[in-house]
Amino acid sequence: MSTLLSVNKLETFRSHLNKTKIGFSNGILENAESFLNQTDFPTTKVEDWKYTRLNKISGIQPSNDTTLDTDVILDYDLGKETFKFIFQNGVLCSSSDANLPEGLTILPLEDCTQEQLASIPYQDNNELFVALNTFYCSSGLYIEVKKNTVVNKTIHIHHIVSGENMVNHVKHFINCGTSSNCNIILTFISGEAKNCMSNVLTNVVVGENAKLNIDKLQLENDGNYGVFNELTEIYANANFTLNTITLGGTLIRNNVHAEIKGQNVECNLNGAYLLKGSAHVDNHTLIEHQVPNCNSNELYKGVMDDKSTGVFNGKVIVHKDAQKTNAFQSNANVLLSKDATINTKPELEIYADDVKCSHGSTTGQLDENAIFYLRARGVSEASARQLLVQAFIEDVLEKIEDENVVNCIHNELSERLGWSFN
Amino acid sequence: MLTIKNLHASINGKEILKGLNLEVKAGEVHAIMGPNGAGKSTLASVLAGKEDYEITEGSVTFDGKDLLDLETEDRAREGLFLAFQYPVEIPGVSNVNFLRTAINEIREYRGEEAISAKDFMALVREKSALVELDSKLATRSVNEGFSGGEKKRNEIFQMAMLEPKLAILDETDSGLDIDALRIVANGVNKLKSPKNATVVITHYQRLLDYIVPDVVHVLYDGKIVKSGPKELALELEEKGYDWIKSEVEAG
Ligand SMILES: Nc1ncnc2c1ncn2[C@@H]1O[C@H](COP(=O)(O)OP(=O)(O)O)[C@@H](O)[C@H]1O
Numbered sequence: 009m010s011t012l013l014s015v016n017k018l019e020t021f022r023s024h025l026n027k028t029k030i031g032f033s034n035g036i037l038e039n040a041e042s043f044l045n046q047t048d049f050p051t052t053k054v055e056d057w058k059y060t061r062l063n064k065i066s067g068i069q070p071s072n073d074t075t076l077d078t079d080v081i082l083d084y085d086l087g088k089e090t091f092k093f094i095f096q097n098g099v100l101c102s103s104s105d106a107n108l109p110e111g112l113t114i115l116p117l118e119d120c121t122q123e124q125l126a127s128i129p130y131q132d133n134n135e136l137f138v139a140l141n142t143f144y145c146s147s148g149l150y151i152e153v154k155k156n157t158v159v160n161k162t163i164h165i166h167h168i169v170s171g172e173n174m175v176n177h178v179k180h181f182i183n184c185g186t187s188s189n190c191n192i193i194l195t196f197i198s199g200e201a202k203n204c205m206s207n208v209l210t211n212v213v214v215g216e217n218a219k220l221n222i223d224k225l226q227l228e229n230d231g232n233y234g235v236f237n238e239l240t241e242i243y244a245n246a247n248f249t250l251n252t253i254t255l256g257g258t259l260i261r262n263n264v265h266a267e268i269k270g271q272n273v274e275c276n277l278n279g280a281y282l283l284k285g286s287a288h289v290d291n292h293t294l295i296e297h298q299v300p301n302c303n304s305n306e307l308y309k310g311v312m313d314d315k316s317t318g319v320f321n322g323k324v325i326v327h328k329d330a331q332k333t334n335a336f337q338s339n340a341n342v343l344l345s346k347d348a349t350i351n352t353k354p355e356l357e358i359y360a361d362d363v364k365c366s367h368g369s370t371t372g373q374l375d376e377n378a379i380f381y382l383r384a385r386g387v388s389e390a391s392a393r394q395l396l397v398q399a400f401i402e403d404v405l406e407k408i409e410d411e412n413v414v415n416c417i418h419n420e421l422s423e424r425l426g427w428s429f430n
Numbered sequence: 431m432l433t434i435k436n437l438h439a440s441i442n443g444k445e446i447l448k449g450l451n452l453e454v455k456a457g458e459v460h461a462i463m464g465p466n467g468a469g470k471s472t473l474a475s476v477l478a479g480k481e482d483y484e485i486t487e488g489s490v491t492f493d494g495k496d497l498l499d500l501e502t503e504d505r506a507r508e509g510l511f512l513a514f515q516y517p518v519e520i521p522g523v524s525n526v527n528f529l530r531t532a533i534n535e536i537r538e539y540r541g542e543e544a545i546s547a548k549d550f551m552a553l554v555r556e557k558s559a560l561v562e563l564d565s566k567l568a569t570r571s572v573n574e575g576f577s578g579g580e581k582k583r584n585e586i587f588q589m590a591m592l593e594p595k596l597a598i599l600d601e602t603d604s605g606l607d608i609d610a611l612r613i614v615a616n617g618v619n620k621l622k623s624p625k626n627a628t629v630v631i632t633h634y635q636r637l638l639d640y641i642v643p644d645v646v647h648v649l650y651d652g653k654i655v656k657s658g659p660k661e662l663a664l665e666l667e668e669k670g671y672d673w674i675k676s677e678v679e680a681g
């Protein structure tokens with residue numbers, strides 16, 4: 009009965025959005041549209057969304073005001089020179105004017121050829137936010153690192169949302185050619201924005217023998233939401249690292265999907281989430297070992313204070329042929345308040361017999377005896393807690409090789425959590 | 431320096447300290463001895479401000495301040511130091527890192543300037559040498575994977591770094607071999623001055639051959655039941671605590 013009466017929330021949501029002007033093939037757009045036409049926002053009855061309610065997002069009436077707030081500080085300074093690109097509400101509003109080196113192509117999707125657009129993988133739009141991302145995509149970057157190219161400067165893609173009820177769909181494609189090497193930093197801030205939602209999808213191809221490192225800093229504020237997809241294909245002898253640091257946001261969902269498609273790959277997914285207030289951060293990861301002799305390492309750590317909620321669902325699938333796989337996965341959490349929550353579910357599916365795999369999750373509180381010990385030495389309670397939380401989160405942060413990124417994280421931690429660093 | 435009057439403290443509704451009195455003056459070394467379970471560590475914890483204990487009666491003044499009114503960290507900042515009987519391991523928190531935080535917060539409390547990185551490292555070198563603590567241990571995570579003796583030496587190292595007015599050493603000697611004992615005692619003796627004071631809680635008279643006390647107290651069933659000169663320790667060792675027990679019971 010009730011299903012008959014209920015309105016399709018997705019339909020209402022979509023009625024305020026503008027169809028993409030990017031020249032994706034008709035087939036792809038039709039696919040996405042027909043999927044969207046017959047679906048709705050998932051409820052918590054759907055396993056993948058069990059702990060993350062989407063009513064905050066489905067309740068947005070997306071604004072069609074396209075004027076960009078010019079008072080917003082667009083820049084985010086990493087303290088070093090980068091190839092920098094800035095998106096505000098899904099619009100590319102600043103591009104690094106430096107000459108890109110030989111072998112590196114960076115174009116807004118709007119300026120891509122049909123051929124370039126067709127090279128983007130994962131056009132299987134059978135997932136709501138992927139389909140939305142395609143059908144309503146406003147912009148994004150096409151990044152191609154040619155064979156043997158070592159990009160010696162970090163590519164920094166900064167995303168800002170501003171205003172109220174602004175919904176943006178950004179799609180990036182990072183294609184690293186054989187034996188190339190590249191570092192990318194993705195930053196996301198929402199400043200003074202209210203009730204805004206970002207749907208950012210990053211398609212990644214790490215070619216043979218290539219090395220790609222992505223540091224992703226999610227610095228959203230209360231009252232803003234985001235769904236982030238990083239869909240990665242990794243080929244033989246390649247090395248891929250994705251570090252996801254999340255420090256806020258009323259609802260953040262990360263879907264990381266890494267498909268290991270060639271032998272001798274190393275795939276590292278690391279994550280740290282430090283949440284307070286009523287932040288809700290959901291990390292879903294899926295690593296698929298499809299071939300033998302690959303390593304994957306996954307380390308996610310979370311600290312939840314106040315009424316914040318963390319969700320971790322990490323799945324590793326070792327397919328039948330993926331012998332000699334080493335897959336290590338760990339999720340550890342600290343709850344700082346009795347109202348904080350974590351739902352953690354590490355999942356390992358192994359269909360090969362000669363593999364080394366381990367997974368585990370822990371949830372605990374800070375050691376009160378340790379706090380007392382530190383206080384008995386003259387350290388304030390706040391500093392004692394900081395020292396312990398820092399110690400806990402350190403093994404994730406130390407995976408980040410870029411000092412400037414670590415400094416940015418420290419700055420954010422001192423602003424958001426009042427931490428001091430000496 | 432420290433005046434404890436009629437101190438009563440309980441945990442989980444069970445009274446452990448039952449009217450304890452103690453007076454420690456600057457420049458003095460006091461030894462507190464007593465059987466297991468007498469309340470020695472409880473006294474140390476209560477003085478350090480562990481919140482699990484409820485103080486039901488009595489007062490403690492430390493350098494003219496109401497000690498019981500202060501937060502744990504402020505007690506430390508006022509110059510109180512407790513060397514724990516069972517030092518905790520704190521994975522990931524480096525000894526020197528937290529000590530620098532401690533020293534700077536103590537300095538801030540006292541209205542002093544922060545210590546420079548250079549002076550701090552010089553201090554670490556000087557004080558770790560004093561207790562013969564391997565400088566590698568000084569930079570490692572607090573007590574993590576330390577042997578029993580290393581943990582105790584680390585306590586004395588921290589004490590040396592913080593230069594307290596009053597140090598309470600809770601069974602710092604137990605479990606130490608004679609070399610470690612000598613090192614620890616040496617460290618304590620070198621830090622002794624007319625301006626500070628030390629309370630050594632111990633089970634064994636042996637320590638008192640190295641750290642010579644001005645007064646020896648016997649803590650029994652939550653109270654100081656007997657005090658005397660250093661010879662009292664020898665007498666206790668000889669006659670055992672049963673002697674005290676019968677004396678107390680005889681009234
Ligand atoms: N958490 C607790 N709950 C109840 N009793 C306790 C607790 N902790 C210690 N005690 C009791 O307090 C008494 C004194 O212990 P303690 O101060 O450690 O003795 P000592 O250091 O002299 O050996 C013992 O009888 C012990 O069992």
Ligand SMILES: [Mg+2]
Nearest residue numbers: 470471515601
């Ligand atoms: Mg004891």
